Amino acid sequence: MAIVASYFAGETYGLLGPQVAATVIEENTPYDCIVIAVSREDETSSLMQALADFFGPRRPTIGFSTLSGRQDLFQLAGQLKAEGAITLLAGPQSDVDYAGERDWQVHNHRFKGFSREFSFALHGPAEQIIPLLKNPDTFSDTQTPGLLEYTDDGSLLRNPEKPWDNRFLRKVKWNNLFSLKETRLEPLKITAxxxxxxxxxxxxxxxxxxxxxxxxxxxxxxxxxxxxxxxxxxxxxxxxxxxxxxxxxxxxxxxxxxxxxxxxxxxxxxxxxxxxxxxxxxxxxxxxxxxxxxxxxxxxxxxxxxxxxxxxxxxxxxxxxxxxxxxxxxxxxxxxxxxxxxxxxxxxxxxxxxxxxxxxxxxxxxxxxxxxxxxxxxxxxxxxxxxxxxxxxxxxxxxxxxxxxxxxxxxxxxxxxxxxxxxxxxxxxxxxxxxxxxxxxxxxxxxxxxxxxxx
Ligand code: B12
Ligand code: SF4
Incomplete structure (x- = not known):
């Protein structure tokens, strides 16, 4: 699995939320998980190539987090989903950015949400994803806390979140952050x-x-x-x-x-x-x-x-x-x-x-x-x-x-x-x-x- 997050080019700071999430996934599921820091200067085509090399023949499962409102990354998620990847929006504001602005259905100019770009959203603590990754072929556990998903009849399923649990916040891997060098993923050395x-x-x-x-x-x-x-x-x-x-x-x-x-x-x-x-x-x-x-x-x-x-x-x-x-x-x-x-x-x-x-x-x-x-x-x-x-x-x-x-x-x-x-x-x-x-x-x-x- 990979988590894509927005980043400033040339920087060396960590991304705590996505990096904790990747750690929780590796510690509690059979998945490997890395975080890819994507700057505005990175080419989408290069990232697509790097993801294709990373996943090989496996169906990609790609989380998106802290995108800072970047349209290019929301579009990328949509493109990956159209090509068969499982794309999920997680991290801060993932619920409201997936579901869209209040009453957008009756006010045409309001923000409609990014539900087309993502298979589903998961808002709240990272450990909520554990049961979903145990059933990766379907990703269909509708009981999952924090899950937001449009059902076939067009209504929004929105499950209450789990409370934050300190036990999942004790371990953070700081060597799981990568950046793009042409079409390759390279480890990003964190100095802050x-x-x-x-x-x-x-x-x-x-x-x-x-x-x-x-x-x-x-x-x-x-x-x-x-x-x-x-x-x-x-x-x-x-x-x-x-x-x-x-x-x-x-x-x-x-x-x-x-x-x-x-x-x-x-x-x-x-x-x-x-x-x-x-x-x-x-x-x-x-x-x-x-x-x-x-x-x-x-x-x-x-x-x-x-x-x-x-x-x-x-x-x-x-x-x-x-x-x-x-x-x-x-x-x-x-x-x-x-x-x-x-x-x-x-x-x-x-x-x-x-x-x-x-x-x-x-x-x-x-x-x-x-x-x-x-x-x-x-x-x-x-x-x-x-x-x-x-x-x-x-x-x-x-x-x-x-x-x-x-x-x-x-x-x-x-x-x-x-x-x-x-x-x-x-x-x-x-x-x-x-x-x-x-x-x-x-x-x-x-x-x-x-x-x-x-x-
Ligand atoms: C520390 C911090 C920074 C630090 C470090 C960056 C970082 N993200 O770690 C610095 C100072 C560098 C920074 C800079 C910026 N930040 Co800042 N930052 C924060 C802050 C205060 C704390 C983040 C944090 O570590 N929280 C603690 C962790 C544990 O919680 P969490 O992030 O929610 O993650 C948990 C869950 O959400 C979940 N989760 C997160 N990602 C994923 C992914 C998957 C797949 C799953 C399953 C779960 C999951 O798991 C985590 C553990 O349970 C937040 C506000 C906040 N209080 O959350 C803003 C915040 C993340 N920053 C934000 C922004 C906009 C920025 C800047 C763009 C500001 C600017 N204009 O310069 C820059 C760019 C950051 C970048 N991405 O490169 C926004 C992001 C909005 C968004 N939804 O994209 C936030 C949410 C503040 C806000 N406006 O609401 N930031
Ligand atoms: S409510 Fe105000 S003081 Fe608290 S985090 Fe937001 S900006 Fe800072």
Whole structure:
């Protein structure tokens, strides 16, 4: 079996989700399984040749995961299915991307889903595939948890998912990732891995009613808002996909760290701790690894500004320990998202401009205290969240943002060269927002695959 995933050319980071899935498959079924990292530059014809060589006379079973909305890979799946392969869509958003946008059957312009390209979809933890692979000739176990499949009468079968089970998250093979070199598959040496400590995001567990402004292009002299029940940030796909399913126990986290390859310095390669509040548990991770003689080179964190400020005491304790262990703590990304309060409110970020600025002050102060063991800036490879353009931009919001940039010298170390435009995935809360506007204003926005073109 092979799992195809989207990748950036020339990079050397791991793909934790697909690589865990391939590990679970090899450990629990008779199948071998590799992950193929496909960049936008790779030719589809070369990949088809490589897959033909890999499978030989066997019927190909090909999983697709984390495709980042890439049309070329969805098309490839359709082509492979037409040629007789079993193609399955799995990983984050596979359920909503297979099933299509809400009520697409009655709204012709909405995203219809990729059910024609895939034999079926499987959303949720990888181990759900085990019973299917034990019956490979038919792939017909309709009881399989997490399965989505159109039945012969055109209705959608959608089975509830299994809860996440830590036992399947302890082992990760890091030598199962391959890339394409002409028409050959070559092992991809990973120099930055990931370790899962939290499934989803605690902020996505908070349900609350919010009001999101109409896009400024609809402003007709008075405030108009859409009221929605939110869970997490309004643009966030992870909030919808995973919600919040809790923290891993320390043994599971340590087992994953143990699986990481060693770098040239005989320490574990740098890794990203997947945890939206990673500063909080960092001290324990450092302490437990050091007790077991596991040497770490660098841990990359992502953080929300408010939790970062709240966790200052624990982070300081962790930095002290990191310094004594010679481990670098790298703040890879803080989700500031904007420096204007109106836009932050519409993103339902749950923080204000003042919170973001306080966090920046603390980040910079820590650099003075831990110059060798705390990294956070653009020069360190960090990519802090800054979403622009958005549907709520006005001359005033832009001026507000520019004033903050100048006053606090943010472009020096914090603001990335390129902002990320607001991307509305059809299943995000902003997808509901835009559908509400479409219905009440009698307007339609174009769809680009899984994305709604709000601009
Ligand atoms: C860490 C991370 C990264 C890391 C590492 C990449 C990686 N995929 O490991 C870095 C920083 C490099 C990264 C970059 C990007 N990322 Co990223 N990233 C994440 C993040 C935060 C965690 C992923 C993870 O490891 N989760 C833990 C694992 C264990 O869970 P999982 O991925 O869901 O996998 C489980 C199951 O889904 C299942 N499964 C997964 N694949 C398969 C395949 C088969 C066949 C089966 C049966 C099961 C199965 O098994 C796994 C174990 O149970 C997710 C968001 C999230 N919280 O999930 C986004 C996420 C994966 N990233 C995303 C995106 C868009 C990107 C970027 C394109 C962003 C950008 N514009 O630069 C890049 C490109 C990534 C690439 N593919 O090359 C999207 C993918 C959307 C999609 N459906 O395709 C996600 C889901 C965030 C989102 N927007 O919702 N990312
Ligand atoms: S954007 Fe970050 S903080 Fe907001 S819900 Fe998503 S994962 Fe959580």
């Amino acid at each position: 891995g990931q370790v899962l400590q939290e499934i989803g995001c605690p902020y996505a567990a908070k349900e609350k009613w919010i009001e999101i402004d109409y896009p400024v292009s609809f402003f007709q002299g008075h405030d108009r808002k859409v009221k929605l029940l939110s869970k997490g940030c309004s643009f966030c796909d992870v909030a919808v996909d995973k919600g919040f399913c809790g923290l891993m126990d320390m043994e599971t986290v340590l087992a994953q760290i143990q699986c990481l390859p060693d770098g040239n310095d005989e320490r574990k390669i740098p890794f990203e701790l997947i945890n939206e509040n990673g500063c909080a548990g960092l001290y324990d991770v450092l302490l437990e690894t050091s007790k077991r003689g596991i040497m770490l080179s660098q841990i990359t964190l992502t953080a929300r500004a408010d939790w970062f400020i709240k966790g200052e005491g624990r982070l300081r304790k962790a930095l002290k320990l990191a310094r004594s262990l010679g481990t670098e703590v790298h703040l890879g990304s803080m989700g500031f998202e904007s420096f204007d309060n109106t836009i932050l409110k519409n993103l339902n970020k749950g923080v204000t401009l003042e919170t973001n600025l306080r966090a920046i002050q603390l980040i910079r102060q820590l650099k003075e205290e831990y110059p060798e063991h705390w990294a956070y800036s653009r020069a360190d490879g960090s990519m802090h969240g800054f979403i622009h353009p958005t549907p709520w931009d006005t001359a005033q919001t832009w001026q507000n943002i520019q004033t903050v940039f100048r006053k606090h010298s943010l472009p020096l170390d914090i603001i990335p060269d390129h902002s990320i435009p607001l991307i509305i995935h059809h299943a995000s809360l902003l997808g509901d927002w835009i559908r509400h506007i479409e219905e009440s204003e009698g307007k339609t926005f174009k769809r680009l695959g899984t994305i709604i073109e709000w601009w």
